[in-house]
Amino acid sequence: MTPRIQALSVHLLTATGAVFAMLAMLAAVESKWSLMFLWLVVAFMVDGVDGPLARHYHVKKNAPEFDGVLLDLIIDYLTYVFIPAFALFKSGLMDGWTGWFAIIVITFASAMYFADTRMKTKDNSFSGFPGCWNMLVLVIFALEPNFWISLVLVTLLAIAMFLPLKFIHPVRTERWRMLSLPMAFAWTFFAGWAAWVDFHPESWAHWGLVITSLYLTGAGIAQQLIPERTRSKRVEKV
Numbered sequence: 001m002t003p004r005i006q007a008l009s010v011h012l013l014t015a016t017g018a019v020f021a022m023l024a025m026l027a028a029v030e031s032k033w034s035l036m037f038l039w040l041v042v043a044f045m046v047d048g049v050d051g052p053l054a055r056h057y058h059v060k061k062n063a064p065e066f067d068g069v070l071l072d073l074i075i076d077y078l079t080y081v082f083i084p085a086f087a088l089f090k091s092g093l094m095d096g097w098t099g100w101f102a103i104i105v106i107t108f109a110s111a112m113y114f115a116d117t118r119m120k121t122k123d124n125s126f127s128g129f130p131g132c133w134n135m136l137v138l139v140i141f142a143l144e145p146n147f148w149i150s151l152v153l154v155t156l157l158a159i160a161m162f163l164p165l166k167f168i169h170p171v172r173t174e175r176w177r178m179l180s181l182p183m184a185f186a187w188t189f190f191a192g193w194a195a196w197v198d199f200h201p202e203s204w205a206h207w208g209l210v211i212t213s214l215y216l217t218g219a220g221i222a223q224q225l226i227p228e229r230t231r232s233k234r235v236e237k238v
Helices: 003-029 033-056 068-091 097-114 133-143 147-160 177-196 205-225
Strands: none
Touching (some): 003 068, 033 177, 068 097, 068 133, 097 147, 133 147, 133 177, 133 205, 177 205
16 A cells, blocks of 8 residues: 555545534434434544544645645534534533523634634643533533533633643643543543443443543643653763
8 A cells, every 4th residue: 555545544534524423413413312422432533543643654745635634623623512512502401591602602612712723732732621522511411410510611611722721632742641541542432331321320431431531631731730850861971
């Protein structure tokens, strides 16, 4: 397989996320929430592997006519923002004016954030909450908290999108990656399992979702508060 075909294959893999987004939307329109989240989890897994593959096969060099970053952002907006916001509104978990507030704030703030050229930090983390509303909405579906709690969470995370707070990328942020990457895999597993059992209130997957979500949300901020140790190099006199 030539380098060009390999690079084009990565673009095609990324583009499958649009198909999974459509399948998730069709399920959401019919209020089949578990099926919707299963498709979103599949899209989440594709999003997790296409980046490393793109860098490995040098897609910018071998298939430059397709903008992989733009393609990824389009699909991420659908799967991370648009469909979860629609599900949160239509499900009734945030009813009345709170539902309208949530979908307006989520979609508007995320559109601005995704277009912000300052969204990435030097260590490949995110500056501000990276608009992973799919993760929050899935946890809300699983735990079904009081709508006031959901409203507070949506409001705080929307504000956090534009604050100088660091949020890790589990794959690309090198610091604590040995822990962050397994946590991301675990979150994906717990999310898929919770959706598979139709968010049964006694499912043990809910505890796993809470623990992994708290880590993935707070790890970057913790890194800002905890200075990284620098290895001192001993200079030998010759």
